[in-house]
Each structure stands twice: as C-alpha cells, then as structure tokens.
Amino acid sequence: MKISQICFLYVFLMVGNFLNNYLDLSIPGSILGLLVLFFLLQFKVVKIEWVELGATWLLAELLLFFVPSAVGVTQYKQIMGFxxxxxxxxxxxxxxxxxxxxxxxxxxxxxxxxxxxxxSISTNR
Structure with missing residues (x-):
C-alpha cells in the first residue's frame, strides 16, 4: 500500500514538472505538484487516505535523502572555510x-x- 501511495505522490511531481515546462514558470515543478495535490485535497477530489501512509513514510525517512548531499558538500574544501x-x-x-x-x-x-x-458552546445554551 505504501509503495502505491508513493507512486501516486510521484505522479504529482511529474504533473508539477510538466506544468513547469509547459507554462515556463520560475517555480520548481515539485512545488507546483505539491500545490496541485494541496488543492485536490482541499476540494476533496483526493482523499487523505490515498497518500497518508506514503507521505508519513517519506517524512520519516527524510534525513536519509539528505545524506548524499551532505557527503557531496564535504568534498569541497572552500565551502568548509569562511x-x-x-x-x-x-x-x-x-x-x-x-x-x-x-x-x-x-x-x-x-x-x-x-x-x-x-x-459555539455559549450560543447552544
């Protein structure tokens, strides 16, 4: 179930990237995809149950996604100085x-x- 939800979230990334390329915006496609997902969740087109487990897992493992970046930064000596x-x-x-x-x-x-x-409690009395 988690994998299908992550794939579903990935579809929104792809939609955001498509919108970014098609509309030639300066907003990253990932942000556009999140905005599309947000509005679909707000208007109850997408149910929270469809993405909750996958999103929770991705958030729990978020630090692992930054490890390669952190290791890559340590290769540049000038960054480590001032x-x-x-x-x-x-x-x-x-x-x-x-x-x-x-x-x-x-x-x-x-x-x-x-x-x-x-x-609301005081008006109900």
Missing part, C-alpha cells in the same frame, strides 16, 4: 525563524480554536 561558517549561520538562523513562526502560529490557532469552541 563560506561554510556563513552557510551554517544562515541555516541556524532560518531554523530558529521557522521554529518561532511555527510556535507562534500554533499558539494563535490553538487560542482561536478555543475561542470558537467556547463561542
């Missing part, structure tokens, strides 16, 4: 920004959800 420090600094700062934004967003959405639930 440029490497700048790259690591950018990675750390962007990670902190993403973590802060995610935390603040989830806190805001949680508060919003509680307010909506509280409002």
């Amino acid at each position: 440029q490497g420090i700048k790259i690591v600094l950018v990675i750390v700062l962007s990670t902190l920004v993403v973590m802060a934004f995610t935390g603040l967003s989830s806190k805001f959405l949680s508060k919003l959800r509680k307010d909506v639930k509280h409002e």
Whole structure:
C-alpha cells in the first residue's frame, strides 16, 4: 500500500514538472505538484487516505535523502572555510525563524480554536 501511495505522490511531481515546462514558470515543478495535490485535497477530489501512509513514510525517512548531499558538500574544501561558517549561520538562523513562526502560529490557532469552541458552546445554551 505504501509503495502505491508513493507512486501516486510521484505522479504529482511529474504533473508539477510538466506544468513547469509547459507554462515556463520560475517555480520548481515539485512545488507546483505539491500545490496541485494541496488543492485536490482541499476540494476533496483526493482523499487523505490515498497518500497518508506514503507521505508519513517519506517524512520519516527524510534525513536519509539528505545524506548524499551532505557527503557531496564535504568534498569541497572552500565551502568548509569562511563560506561554510556563513552557510551554517544562515541555516541556524532560518531554523530558529521557522521554529518561532511555527510556535507562534500554533499558539494563535490553538487560542482561536478555543475561542470558537467556547463561542459555539455559549450560543447552544
């Protein structure tokens, strides 16, 4: 089941790449494919059950996909010097920004959800 779901997700990558080539956009095909999948999920054309197991597995194994890239980077000595420090600094700062934004967003959405639930309970009485 997992393999068929991964193949199904791969179809969206191919659709995104086709759209990228056909429309000559500067957005990567993988992002376009994710947007197509997102909208199809939102409009209930594609059910979440059709991709959930495969997507969960891909996310769980995500670090393995970065190992070849990391090994390839170590072959370039100039990257490991001053440029490497700048790259690591950018990675750390962007990670902190993403973590802060995610935390603040989830806190805001949680508060919003509680307010909506509280409002619906008080109107039902």
